[in-house]
Amino acid sequence: MNFNSKTVSNVTSLSIRQIDYWDRTHFIKPSVSEATGYGSLRLYSFHDLIQLKFAKTLLDKGVSLQKIRKAVIYLKKNMPEIKKPLLELKFLTDGETIFVITENDKKIINTLKSGQLVFSIALGKIVEDLKGEVVSMQKDKTYSVTVRGRKYSVMLRVDTEDGGYWIESPSLPGCASQGDTIEEALEMIKDAIEGHLEVVDKKRKVKKAS
Template sequence: MAVSSGEDKVDRERRLASRQAGEQGLLFDSAVGMPSEHAGYRGPTACTAAGITYRQLDYWARTGLVEPSIRPAHGSGSQRLYGFRDILVLKVVKRLLDAGVSLQQIRTAVTHLRDRGVEHLATITLMSDGVSVYECTSADEVVDLLQGGQGVFGIALGRVWQEVEGSLANLPAENAEPYLEPRPSRDELSARRRARKTG
């Protein structure tokens, strides 16, 4: 007679929930395209795509919560220019605020997201209990959080990515290339490496 322990049942439930989450594709959808890094969006366009007011956009930029990565405002009359990633983060901030997460926790989450590469953002699900924000990169991590009672709601960044991409498809964009720092050529990089080795 085989006796199963409680741990076996938990493991079985975890595997089942993980498989169902993977089959449904609700949390982790990696089928997103890379946005153009040469497209920039003015403040009103960023507001529309992120679902926020211009007052929120301005306040978040002035307080350093979400600053435009392409062109910041320099005095009266200058226009901020936001990149795709900035707008993605703006939409995530809005969702976290709507869920009642504190601005301090949101700042921590935004700082963490800034450190991630764009290609990794689509694989992240942010889970929160309304107080803390947790990063999950697999269905197993989501299940662990839910079983531990920490996760109450989740924001799948892959889904937000698709929503922002869909919104921006119908909105005006500008060429951001003049504002981007030029990337060094291979010759420049080789020269820098040689200088470091000999210097």
């Protein structure tokens, strides 16, 4: 699922101006679709959303934008696998460089003793919150697929658990699938419907034989 500037602004509490400025200064650019002039759209991915929210969170904490730039560069390069439960990431800086430090309490205390700045970002929580926002805002999309010459209505939604898309056929209970892209999900649900129909055929044949 992709997000335009307006949606990004709503979800991250950043102003449109900030989003624009950060794009123009090559800080955080929309990775799905860049602006190409009037009438075009900036489209951000979910990962972009995480970075934007991350930066906004640090800004609100009083970290300078220059420092945040470095933190986001690091985040882009070393984005850890986001998984449950909530993951906390801890960063430290000596004023020049930004490092992510391990979940090692002793190391954290030691770096503080050496006079450093440490800030903790609950990245897992950021991701969870963003997922919640995305889910609550999305409308299920209805598609129509044809299997064996007949049309079936299917519903597609963003899969916030595994990424990609979830798809199901409401008129055929239990008939569902998922795919990384919309096209793939549509193919997969066709296969699922096909399989469902085969089961129905078999049952009918058994009935006829008895």
